[in-house]
Amino acid sequence: MSDSIVVERRDNALWLTLNRPHAHNALNSVMTGQLVDAFRDAAGDDAIRAVVLTAAGDRTFCAGADLKGDAGSFDTGRAENPLVQVYRAMRACHKPIVGRINGAALGGGLGLVSACDLALAADHARFGTPEVRVGLFPMMITTYLIRQLPRRRYWEMAFLGEPLSAAEAERYHLINRAVPAAELDRQVVDVLERLEANSPNALRVGKQALDLMQDMSIDQTLTYAEVMIERLASSDEAREGMAAFAEKRKPHWVRAEESSHG
Template sequence: MDQVKLDFDPPSACITLNRPQVRNALSPELVAHFHTALDQVQERDDVAALIITGEGTAFCGGADLKVLREIAAQSVKQAHQDSQNLMNFFRRVYEFPKPVIAAVNGPAMAGGCGLASVCDIVLAAEDAVFGYPEVRVGFVPALVAVFLVRICGEKKARELLLTGRLFSAQEAQEMGLVNHVVAKESLLEKAQELAREISQNSPTAVRLTKELMQDLPGLSLEKGLIAALQLNTLIRTTEDFKEGVSSFLEKRRAQWKRR
């Protein structure tokens, strides 16, 4: 896993994109290594949240230029498979059962901006820059558009994707893409602080809440309420709910059962 680094510091784990010589650009190898790291994080009960960041001065510069040249020569079948691999990558991060925190330490471009957008919480260094410049090289940011529309709405997404312009961490925060803008030197510390805060909560409730939040944007009001009702009913049958109520009434720290 030389293209990513994985560090465990419970209650958090950190995956660092490790191709600083090419601004941590995405490659098939990096994506494969990332999946392996996710497998390891998912198995750890002592990890409440995952942090993603980049080695060096960039978070992620998008696709590797070498890969882009190869894409231009692909057959339709190869292009479809490559696109599906990228889709699976974004979707797995978006649907990862543990909360995912992006610590954007520098430029997040194209697929790198997409990676940040599929995380649950995004922290950005004050000098971080974001952008979806795919149209400037004749590409369509199709996969990231699906998530961007959910985050900032159709009109803002249209502007960003059609112009391909870059924007600051402060603007990204204003449009809802970034949760907090922090000093670069305290970026990972803030991410770890959030992970510790999350770790105090029921893992079962956190996981189910995340699943609900993923589903709600695609549901009508009626179907959304039905989904919420079903989840509200389900959580009351869990051991974690019973432990949470007992610990609150007994004024002690909860010992979560994870079920």
């Protein structure tokens, strides 16, 4: 890959770093294509337990679509919009995606934050939808934001183009928490360590279930949950987890490559 994103394996986590700080990490066709490939690769790698999405620099996480250098960002043509492809790849990646938000997240960049499963942000970060100021509207990212923000608060953001502070984003549950920039890495590592302690299968199935259940009726949700909890309870990992609990020890989560040799 070129350096539009940096892909780095750190222990059992895959770190994806948007790497166009000179352009405020704006999304162009090269970057979106590489993000799609990286999330698909992560989804197919059983050794990867989580994905961290972050950016180079400390001013801007992502300014959205590159309005200067990539005029085709919104030209769907015969294919799907590039940013939609990224969101779909994130949704299909059944590994926890942790956003490490180190600066402003605007437009499509805010969409990336919203598509993460967990998000930690430096307290100087801002979150906004300035599209109306250039004749556009936050169409695609609305898919996520109308499910995460109170309606009137999001309408205000979308119509006025004014950003939220990190503290406001935390209060409205757009991010999990805002922390001083010097503490951001420690907080992300802490989250990764806690994810590592949990069942990979439960996280994978649970992420998929949460995604599907939000669009179901209550009766559909109960029926689906009944099937899925039975399936999980009969899994090898659940048996190991419950045995470890009874024996007061840490569970041993067997990776797919280990089980294939054992």
